[in-house]
Amino acid sequence: MSNNETSYKDLIAFHPGSYIEEVIEDLNITQKEFAERLGVSPKMISKLVNAEESISKETANKLAKVTGISISTWLKLQNTYDIKVIEIEEQQKQDEVSICEMIDFKYFKQNGFVENKTYSMKEKIVELRKLLRIASLSYLNEFNNAVSYRNTKGFSEEKNIVNSNVVLELATNNSRNITDNKLNKVKLEKILPEIRKMTLQDPRKFYPELKEMLLECGIILYGMPKLKNASLNGATKKFQNGSVLLLITDRNKSSDIFWFSLFHELGHILNNDFYSDHEDKEAYKAKEENADLFARNILLPQDKYLEFIDMGRYTEETIKSFAIEMKIHPSIIVGRLQNDKKIERNIYNYFKINYNICLK
Numbered sequence: 001m002s003n004n005e006t007s008y009k010d011l012i013a014f015h016p017g018s019y020i021e022e023v024i025e026d027l028n029i030t031q032k033e034f035a036e037r038l039g040v041s042p043k044m045i046s047k048l049v050n051a052e053e054s055i056s057k058e059t060a061n062k063l064a065k066v067t068g069i070s071i072s073t074w075l076k077l078q079n080t081y082d083i084k085v086i087e088i089e090e091q092q093k094q095d096e097v098s099i100c101e102m103i104d105f106k107y108f109k110q111n112g113f114v115e116n117k118t119y120s121m122k123e124k125i126v127e128l129r130k131l132l133r134i135a136s137l138s139y140l141n142e143f144n145n146a147v148s149y150r151n152t153k154g155f156s157e158e159k160n161i162v163n164s165n166v167v168l169e170l171a172t173n174n175s176r177n178i179t180d181n182k183l184n185k186v187k188l189e190k191i192l193p194e195i196r197k198m199t200l201q202d203p204r205k206f207y208p209e210l211k212e213m214l215l216e217c218g219i220i221l222y223g224m225p226k227l228k229n230a231s232l233n234g235a236t237k238k239f240q241n242g243s244v245l246l247l248i249t250d251r252n253k254s255s256d257i258f259w260f261s262l263f264h265e266l267g268h269i270l271n272n273d274f275y276s277d278h279e280d281k282e283a284y285k286a287k288e289e290n291a292d293l294f295a296r297n298i299l300l301p302q303d304k305y306l307e308f309i310d311m312g313r314y315t316e317e318t319i320k321s322f323a324i325e326m327k328i329h330p331s332i333i334v335g336r337l338q339n340d341k342k343i344e345r346n347i348y349n350y351f352k353i354n355y356n357i358c359l360k
Helices: 019-028 030-040 042-049 057-067 071-102 106-110 123-130 137-141 156-175 184-200 203-216 257-271 281-299 303-312 316-325 330-339
Strands: 005-008 011-014 148-150 221-226 235-238 244-249
Touching: 005 071, 011 071, 019 030, 019 042, 019 316, 030 042, 030 057, 057 071, 071 123, 071 137, 071 156, 106 123, 123 137, 123 156, 156 221, 156 235, 156 244, 184 203, 184 257, 184 281, 203 221, 235 257, 244 257, 257 281, 257 330, 281 303, 281 330, 303 316, 316 330
Parallel strands: 221 244
Antiparallel strands: 005 011, 148 235, 235 244
């Protein structure tokens, strides 16, 4: 979008400065020379071209004399632009209300992001803009291809995209300045076995240690409470200073999902699979599949897992025995068997632990 164009969805407003720019190009002169011919300052022409100033009756009169285009035409162009901008602003306001209605505002009060009081719709919108550091809530309704998400299957509806972006923006804004450490993939690879061993530990012990270990590698592990209709378990984002955000939510945070989500995101980081705004769906899908494969192989090496599958016996005893052999929590084996449809989703769930991790 050019400086003299305002757009929102299918609404586009062209500032008359775009036509002035075309006139200058057709005359093959500089903005300074055009300003001299018009009898105004170069600064004023620059502001007109960049849609920072409106065409007044006086300016329209001068433009008519220089260009041969009537005063009424110049004023009509300005009026058309002004009306279209109002339409855009009204549409944005309506959309902001619709988006705000998709977001459970109690979440922000319950988790201390805003004061625990009653808010009008207008106040909610203002608080959300401030909290998320965005000019308009309409920013939230676009799927962010520049971020890798764990669990994108639930992003078919706008409310899922909106609420997932809310969680991501909160985590991003609260973690971007936590460290100046740049991502160190060599360090990260070295500590992967230690992280894997943590599956056998209580979260009260491993979580603080895990955060410190990752921080040394330039990775900010940031946990967020689940938000209704937010369809992500984890996400990664690279900051400008070289550090990386690794967001984990407590959505469906049984032990098997937590560890798979964590290693999935670490797979993105190690493979440098950070996303581009211009990436197509197939490339996005391929990166997700690679991260899934990385997590599966770290947690349960493929050759060992296939040997276990070949036995064809999925009892409490065989799962426990295999977990001891792999030095990993049995819930991870149960989760893998359920995901691969070797056992039903309701079988052996007593192996799983619901983590009550102190997030943030």
